[in-house]
Amino acid sequence: QAGLTQPPSVSKGLRQTATLTCTGNSNNVGNQGAAWLQQHQGHPPKLLSNRNNNRPSGISERFSASRSGSTASLTITGLQPEDEADYYCSAWDSSLNAVVFGGGTKLTVL
Amino acid sequence: EVQLVESGGGLVQPGGSLRLSCAASGFTFSNYWMHWVRQVPGKGLVWVARIDNDGSGTSYADSVKGRFTISRDNAKNTLYLQMNSLRAEDTAVYYCGTVYEYWGQGTLVTVSS
Numbered sequence: 616q617a618g619l620t621q622p623p624s625v626s627k628g629l630r631q632t633a634t635l636t637c638t639g640n641s642n643n644v645g646n647q648g649a650a651w652l653q654q655h656q657g658h659p660p661k662l663l664s665n666r667n668n669n670r671p672s673g674i675s676e677r678f679s680a681s682r683s684g685s686t687a688s689l690t691i692t693g694l695q696p697e698d699e700a701d702y703y704c705s706a707w708d709s710s711l712n713a714v715v716f717g718g719g720t721k722l723t724v725l
Numbered sequence: 726e727v728q729l730v731e732s733g734g735g736l737v738q739p740g741g742s743l744r745l746s747c748a749a750s751g752f753t754f755s756n757y758w759m760h761w762v763r764q765v766p767g768k769g770l771v772w773v774a775r776i777d778n779d780g781s782g783t784s785y786a787d788s789v790k791g792r793f794t795i796s797r798d799n800a801k802n803t804l805y806l807q808m809n810s811l812r813a814e815d816t817a818v819y820y821c822g823t824v825y826e827y828w829g830q831g832t833l834v835t836v837s838s
Contacts, residue, residue, distance in 0.1 A: 650825045652770075659820060659828050660770065666825055703770055705824060712784045714760060714772040714824055 619644065619704050621717035628725045631694050635720045637687040637704030643715055644706050645685035651678075652703045654719075660703065664689065691722075699724045727751035727827050734819065734832030741811050741836070747804040747821030747829055755779070755799040760824045761806045763817035764831075773819070774806065789815075811836045 620638040627633040637649050648666035662671055664680035677692045687704055704717040733745040745761070761773040774785045774795040783795050794807040804821050816836045822828035 652828075654770075659830050661828070662826060671826070705770070705772075713786065714762070714775065716762075716770045716772060719769045 618715050619649070619706060619717035621702075621704060621720045623718065624721045624723065626723040626725055627694050629694055629696070632690060632692045633694060633698075633722060635689045635691075635702050635722070637689075637717050639685050639687075639706055639708075639715070641685060642710035643685075643708040644682065644687050644704075646709060647707045648682055649680075649687035649704045649706045651680055651687075651689045652705065654701045654703065656700075663702075666706070694724045696724055698722060729821055729827055729829030731819065731821050731829045731832035734834045736835045736837065737811055738838050739812060739836055742807070742809045743811065743834060745806040745808065745819055745821075745832060745834070747806075749802045749804065749827075752827065754797075754802040757823045757826070759795075759797060759804045760822060761793075761795060761804075762820045762822065762824065763815075763834075764820070765817045771817075772824075776804070808834070813837065 650666050651664040652660040653663050654660045663678050668680040679690050681688050701719045701721050703719045708715045728750045730748045737743050758777050760775045762770050763773050764770050776783045776795045780797050792810045796805045813836050818831040818833050820829050820831045
């Protein structure tokens with residue numbers, strides 16, 4: 616099953632802003648929106664933003680999600696060392712009748 | 726507090742079977758579609774299967790179709806994954822969750838002789 620497209624890696628400096636992208640099509644991101652997950656090495660994924668671009672309780676306001684057409688974006692402001700992690704987007708694909716994930720973006724905070 | 730606790734993972738020989746369970750608490754389990762997602766250590770997340778909230782509808786990734794069966798018991802707040810005809814490439818950490826809200830901690834399945 617086809618997945619969503621994310622850049623494999625992004626590097627930014629401490630206290631800078633990183634914008635991660637996730638590209639799908641009209642059957643998934645363009646129609647259903649995308650959720651964003653953060654995963655630190657050896658830990659399970661944690662939801663940062665749901666398909667409606669809302670943050671769960673307890674997630675920092677430094678994380679904000681948006682969508683334009685079939686491309687979803689996650690912006691992280693004021694980068695901190697603990698933000699260094701893998702970030703995944705996910706969406707329901709109405710054509711495949713399946714959840715599709717991006718390949719993940721490894722964020723490095725320099 | 727929301728909790729999803731997977732169990733049933735372990736070492737199994739190729740061609741063997743395992744049944745994973747996922748015990749849910751802290752949210753209204755019967756209101757949510759539930760999913761299994763797997764991850765080879767160091768690799769990305771891969772969706773495996775889903776079941777809708779009352780169990781009447783399911784769908785599977787092509788790689789597991791015909792071998793895996795997802796089910797649920799809403800009275801017990803528990804999700805299951807019956808895995809048959811296991812292959813080496815099924816080796817992964819298996820997570821249960823709603824995907825868009827809640828995730829479990831994962832259980833490791835290793836298929837090896």
